[in-house]
Amino acid sequence: MNKPIALPWSAAQSAELYGIREWGNNYFSISDKGDVTVSVAFAEGDVTLSLMDILSGIRQRGVPLPMVLRIENILESQIARLNNAFADAMESSGYQGQYRGVFPIKVNQQCQVIETLTQFGEQFSHGLEAGSKAELIIALSTLTPDGRLIICNGYKDEEFIDLALRAQRLGFHCVFVLETPTELPIIIERSEALGIRPKIGVRVKLSSKVSGLWNSTSGDRSIFGLTTNQLVEVIDNLKAHNILDCLELLHYHLGSQIPNIRDIRNGVLEACRYYVDLVKEGASMGYLDLGGGLAVDYLGARSNHEHSKNYSLAEYCTDVVEVVMSTLDANDIPHPHIVTESGRATVAYSSMLLFDILDVTHFEAAPLPELLPQQAHELIHNLQAVLENIAPKALQECYNDATYYRDELNELFKRGQINLRDRSLGENLFLEILQQIKSLVSDFHRVPPELDGLKEYLADIYYGNFSVFQSLPDIWAIDQVFPVLPLHRHNEHPSREAILADITCDCDGKIDRFLDPESRDFRTTLPLHPMVDEEDYIIGVFLVGAYQETLGDLHNLLGDTAVASVRINEDGSFDLVKELEGDSIADVLSYVEYQPQGILENFRQTAEQAVRSGKISAVERRKLLECFTDSLRGYTYYEGQMTETD
Numbered sequence: 001m002n003k004p005i006a007l008p009w010s011a012a013q014s015a016e017l018y019g020i021r022e023w024g025n026n027y028f029s030i031s032d033k034g035d036v037t038v039s040v041a042f043a044e045g046d047v048t049l050s051l052m053d054i055l056s057g058i059r060q061r062g063v064p065l066p067m068v069l070r071i072e073n074i075l076e077s078q079i080a081r082l083n084n085a086f087a088d089a090m091e092s093s094g095y096q097g098q099y100r101g102v103f104p105i106k107v108n109q110q111c112q113v114i115e116t117l118t119q120f121g122e123q124f125s126h127g128l129e130a131g132s133k134a135e136l137i138i139a140l141s142t143l144t145p146d147g148r149l150i151i152c153n154g155y156k157d158e159e160f161i162d163l164a165l166r167a168q169r170l171g172f173h174c175v176f177v178l179e180t181p182t183e184l185p186i187i188i189e190r191s192e193a194l195g196i197r198p199k200i201g202v203r204v205k206l207s208s209k210v211s212g213l214w215n216s217t218s219g220d221r222s223i224f225g226l227t228t229n230q231l232v233e234v235i236d237n238l239k240a241h242n243i244l245d246c247l248e249l250l251h252y253h254l255g256s257q258i259p260n261i262r263d264i265r266n267g268v269l270e271a272c273r274y275y276v277d278l279v280k281e282g283a284s285m286g287y288l289d290l291g292g293g294l295a296v297d298y299l300g301a302r303s304n305h306e307h308s309k310n311y312s313l314a315e316y317c318t319d320v321v322e323v324v325m326s327t328l329d330a331n332d333i334p335h336p337h338i339v340t341e342s343g344r345a346t347v348a349y350s351s352m353l354l355f356d357i358l359d360v361t362h363f364e365a366a367p368l369p370e371l372l373p374q375q376a377h378e379l380i381h382n383l384q385a386v387l388e389n390i391a392p393k394a395l396q397e398c399y400n401d402a403t404y405y406r407d408e409l410n411e412l413f414k415r416g417q418i419n420l421r422d423r424s425l426g427e428n429l430f431l432e433i434l435q436q437i438k439s440l441v442s443d444f445h446r447v448p449p450e451l452d453g454l455k456e457y458l459a460d461i462y463y464g465n466f467s468v469f470q471s472l473p474d475i476w477a478i479d480q481v482f483p484v485l486p487l488h489r490h491n492e493h494p495s496r497e498a499i500l501a502d503i504t505c506d507c508d509g510k511i512d513r514f515l516d517p518e519s520r521d522f523r524t525t526l527p528l529h530p531m532v533d534e535e536d537y538i539i540g541v542f543l544v545g546a547y548q549e550t551l552g553d554l555h556n557l558l559g560d561t562a563v564a565s566v567r568i569n570e571d572g573s574f575d576l577v578k579e580l581e582g583d584s585i586a587d588v589l590s591y592v593e594y595q596p597q598g599i600l601e602n603f604r605q606t607a608e609q610a611v612r613s614g615k616i617s618a619v620e621r622r623k624l625l626e627c628f629t630d631s632l633r634g635y636t637y638y639e640g641q642m643t644e645t646d
């Protein structure tokens with residue numbers, strides 16, 4: 001490989017290239033030293049730490065890569081920002097109700113996340129949203145019965161309903177949100193049997209449609225929520241049982257990651273119409289629950305692109321408050337408490353996935369022979385001729401010719417008419433042609449569209465020690481884009497263009513879409529630094545705190561990564577508050593119903609037979625079994641060598 005030419009480069013240029021100021025939400029930035037930093041606010045001002053310094057401290061304590069690094073301060077800060085933004089919007093407009101947020105547990109169920117959120121959220125009365133029995137159990141065991149909301153969504157059976165009703169006796173504020181009319185008779189029957197008045201909400205299907213990736217939850221055909229007919233039926237049923245005053249909440253959820261503020265306003269407006277009529281029907285009401293949808297600007301584009309959002313948190317709150325006030329004031333109805341179920345925006349920022357690069361493949365020609373062999377195929381001579389005649393004015397023609405000859409050679413190889421060495425020589429000439437074209441295109445980042453494919457074809461593959469399927473399932477499942485960048489070396493020019501491959505050997509196990517601050521859209525390769533021998537190169541995937549941690553699967557039996565939760569202190573130090581070991585190989589094998597003990601037993605017997613038949617010695621058997629048991633206990637990811645100083 002050619003020695004890279006070191007261009008002058010600065011941390012500021014890196015910040016621009018990776019768009020960190022745009023998506024970092026004032027948490028992430030790049031220091032003059034060239035490290036990615038994290039900043040958290042304290043009364044006396046911000047404290048900023050290098051992520052490389054945090055990482056090295058955690059690795060010294062024994063947590064291996066890959067890992068999810070969680071910054072507890074950010075979790076808390078996001079809860080504070082959300083509550084303060086609503087409080088500010090309400091105060092400045094004279095709103096009479098309060099903001100009563102809930103965190104939807106499904107977005108990140110990790111015990112430690114829920115504990116941090118609920119402890120810190122106490123000062124704001126921030127509650128929880130539970131979509132299943134298991135999540136209700138989490139809510140009841142982490143909250144104290146202090147009246148914070150527990151919004152019960154999802155299908156509720158008798159057991160679920162009994163539990164929530166009895167919990168109400170302790171002082172928990174559980175609201176049953178009706179998803180279908182069939183839940184109501186069970187709620188009525190159980191509350192009469194237990195003598196406990198239920199707190200009821202209704203989930204409506206709004207006809208407002210929203211754009212974005214998750215928009216199928218919106219509109220008339222949305223699978224969740226009551227139709228207007230069903231809502232009328234519910235009201236009549238409540239009236240008939242004399243419990244219309246138990247109806248206190250109206251809920252809707254238009255879907256996650258709503259990029260356009262107009263859609264948000266439209267949803268609130270339509271919901272307010274329902275709210276007004278429910279009050280007029282005689283329901284007590286008091287709460288208006290707007291569900292989730294508050295977006296995260298993964299692209300940093302501030303646009304209505306599906307991975308972005310065209311509004312700030314302050315605008316979101318102001319708009320919601322304004323629409324509610326104007327609709328209800330016109331009808332002389334008191335302002336309700338506003339509930340939102342923001343999950344993504346609350347937790348996305350706090351976690352990042354960190355991994356090391358294990359290997360790189362470059363697509364560069366091996367040294368070419370001075371002279372082509374006499375008997376070389378005509379197509380190879382043609383490629384040689386293209387190479388000798390590359391002209392800056394005819395790049396596209398050269399590119400097309402080279403591609404044609406290369407494809408023809410591949411065809412001949414398939415038919416057995418040329419051999420492996422011929423094909424390799426042809427491939428080499430082709431790569432050399434592409435490299436020369438590339439060097440003639442002055443700015444490789446902006447490759448002309450007629451040279452379509454050139455950039456992707458020449459991109460390096462950086463192999464990262466992680467699994468997309470386990471740690472970043474949305475990249476694979478729904479083409480989610482997350483900010484990705486190296487944690488260090490930002491004073492050096494990132495001269496390579498690369499895609500990232502994981503270690504699953506699956507062709508989908510890769511990241512090949514990245515944000516492009518310049519075009520405010522995607523790009524297909526990521527600028528990275530050339531690897532330096534014997535030095536770690538650490539990549540961070542950011543904003544992965546929402547939805548990624550429990551959706552992941554065990555593709556190739558790569559298990560959960562280690563998790564390190566860190567709290568940054570005011571004096572600039574940090575504590576490793578909690579560490580979770582990643583899955584061992586024995587763990588993942590047991591998930592698919594193998595018994596690690598039985599596996600070991602089988603292998604012992606195979607080894608024993610080998611000793612008996614003289615294939616190996618008794619000592620070799622012991623060594624082999626040690627190796628086997630070490631592997632069973634080992635991490636499912638690539639384990640690097642730890643040195644004394646590491």
Ligand SMILES: *Cc1c(COP(=O)(O)O)cnc(C)c1O
Pocket residue numbers: 104106107129153253255256257291292293294341342343344345
């Ligand atoms: C998923 C979900 C949420 C969370 O949405 P975010 O966009 O992550 O804030 C809220 N409410 C309901 C009912 C959900 O299903």
